[in-house]
Amino acid sequence: MKNNLKLLRAEQSWTQADLATLLDVSRQTINAIEKGKFDPSLPLAFKLAKLFKKPIEEIFRDDA
Amino acid sequence: MKEIIKAVFPIDIPSKDAKNATKILFWIIAFAITMVLPNVAIKLNWFDSNLLIMMSVIFHGITGIGVVLAYKRFLKELDELERKIQFDALVVALGTALVSTSVYAILKTTGLVGSVNLSIIIMLISVTYAVSLIIGRVRYR
Numbered sequence: 001m002k003n004n005l006k007l008l009r010a011e012q013s014w015t016q017a018d019l020a021t022l023l024d025v026s027r028q029t030i031n032a033i034e035k036g037k038f039d040p041s042l043p044l045a046f047k048l049a050k051l052f053k054k055p056i057e058e059i060f061r062d063d064a
Numbered sequence: 065m066k067e068i069i070k071a072v073f074p075i076d077i078p079s080k081d082a083k084n085a086t087k088i089l090f091w092i093i094a095f096a097i098t099m100v101l102p103n104v105a106i107k108l109n110w111f112d113s114n115l116l117i118m119m120s121v122i123f124h125g126i127t128g129i130g131v132v133l134a135y136k137r138f139l140k141e142l143d144e145l146e147r148k149i150q151f152d153a154l155v156v157a158l159g160t161a162l163v164s165t166s167v168y169a170i171l172k173t174t175g176l177v178g179s180v181n182l183s184i185i186i187m188l189i190s191v192t193y194a195v196s197l198i199i200g201r202v203r204y205r
Contacts (some may be wrong), residue, residue: 018086020078024078025074026074026081026143027076028144028146028201028205029146031205032145038204039146044144060121
C-alpha cells in the first residue's frame, strides 16, 4: 500500500516525532508507514484521516 | 552497528510502553528471585517443612502468572509497529522451540543424544526471541 503521508506531514511542517506524538505512536511507526514498510491498522488510518481532514483513500492507495 | 545498538536500546518509545516494559521487568525480577531463593533455601536446609516448600512454589507460580499478565497488557497497549515486531519474534521463538524439541525427541529415541537440561530450551527460546526482536527493529528502521 502506498501513501502520501510524508507530503501531508511536510505541508503541516511537522516532523515525524511531532506526528508520532499527535497519534500516540512511536516515531519508528511513522517512518515505517511513510517508507511503505508497514501498513497501519484501521484505527490508526482513521486517526490520520481525522488529523489531516482527508478521506482515508486520499492518504492511502492500493498499489496492487 | 549503530542500528543494532538502537534496536537493542530503543530510546524514543511512547511513555506508556516504557512504563509497561518497566512493570514486566519488575515481575521478571520477582520471578527470578522466587526461582533462585527456594533452590538456595532447600540446599541450605532453611525450609524445615514441606509447607514452606509448597508456599515458595506457589509464590513462584504467582509471580510467573504476573509476568504473563504484565506481558499481555504490554502487548495490548503497545505501539502497533513494535507489537508486530514482538509477535514476529514470538512466532520465531515458539517455532524454534517446537522444531528443536521435536528433533531432540527423535534423536533421543534413536539414542544419538543423551539427556539435555531443560534450561537449554529456555535459553534457546530467549536467545531466538531476542535476536528476532533486534532483526525486526532493524528491518523497520
